[in-house]
Amino acid sequence: MEENTTQQNTTTEISHDVTIYAEPIFSIGNFEVTNSLITSWLTVLIIIIFSVIIRLKLKKIPGKFQHVCEVVLEGALSLVDQVTNDRKISKKVFPLAFSLFIFVLISNWLGLFPILGSMGLLVKEGASSTFVPFLRSGTADINTTLILSFMVVIGSNIFGMCIVGIWKLFNKYVNLEALGSIFTKVWKDPSVLIVAPISFFVGILELIGEIAKVASLSFRLFGNVFAGEVLLASMSAICAFIVPGPFLFLEVFIGLIQALIFALLTTVYFTIASQDHGEDESHEENKNKGLASV
Numbered sequence: 001m002e003e004n005t006t007q008q009n010t011t012t013e014i015s016h017d018v019t020i021y022a023e024p025i026f027s028i029g030n031f032e033v034t035n036s037l038i039t040s041w042l043t044v045l046i047i048i049i050f051s052v053i054i055r056l057k058l059k060k061i062p063g064k065f066q067h068v069c070e071v072v073l074e075g076a077l078s079l080v081d082q083v084t085n086d087r088k089i090s091k092k093v094f095p096l097a098f099s100l101f102i103f104v105l106i107s108n109w110l111g112l113f114p115i116l117g118s119m120g121l122l123v124k125e126g127a128s129s130t131f132v133p134f135l136r137s138g139t140a141d142i143n144t145t146l147i148l149s150f151m152v153v154i155g156s157n158i159f160g161m162c163i164v165g166i167w168k169l170f171n172k173y174v175n176l177e178a179l180g181s182i183f184t185k186v187w188k189d190p191s192v193l194i195v196a197p198i199s200f201f202v203g204i205l206e207l208i209g210e211i212a213k214v215a216s217l218s219f220r221l222f223g224n225v226f227a228g229e230v231l232l233a234s235m236s237a238i239c240a241f242i243v244p245g246p247f248l249f250l251e252v253f254i255g256l257i258q259a260l261i262f263a264l265l266t267t268v269y270f271t272i273a274s275q276d277h278g279e280d281e282s283h284e285e286n287k288n289k290g291l292a293s294v
Contacts, residue, residue: 022141035134036141043106043138083267093270101263104139108225108255111137140226149217152266153210160273175203217265224258
């Protein structure tokens, strides 16, 4: 009996459950540092080091490394051009979109490295212990993807204010000009009584759409990356060596695709915000007037 009790006390069950929330690693006062936050800090550190190395190696006659970097940047800029159709807008949007692409890509991949992902600590809970990895993909934490999405949506609207003006952007969401046209155009065109309220409520729908962009960007990225971690953990539980291999390469590819999608959607949102819809509407009105006079 004594031997059985001592064996039960010495043997503990170790589990590794992938939780939907990031696990805390240590605390600085009341501030808890989670494994996803550590990954985000490490991602920023890698980007800073890589940027300094590229800056120090810049030469008038590019070497192989600089040539590869220039080819990548030129290809990425041409891809942004296909979205904006304007090189001036592309040059303004490209630094942010490409920076987000690099950050999301490295953050997606850091949690997939076998050596780094297997490092962690054991948290004892009664007779069992839970393994908590030191690194978890930063984008597998909903807090990270939410703040990135807020930054993109708010930044695109600030960008639109700088390009088309504060008043025009405000009227895009709260179309006071449409309501005012009821009193100025109703005698010439009675249909404005129907069109103006519709235009006003369309602006309200645009405002709701901006909020939906935050949910769309954040949950898409978080859902795909988190699902990949759950898949890898499940495959590792079945067979720790051979089975997870193909799924690991699949998640590397998915991490690249998700980073590309996030960067392209950022470019799309900034491009839409920089367009002056009022000029398009006035152009259409002048065109219709010209056709009517003919």
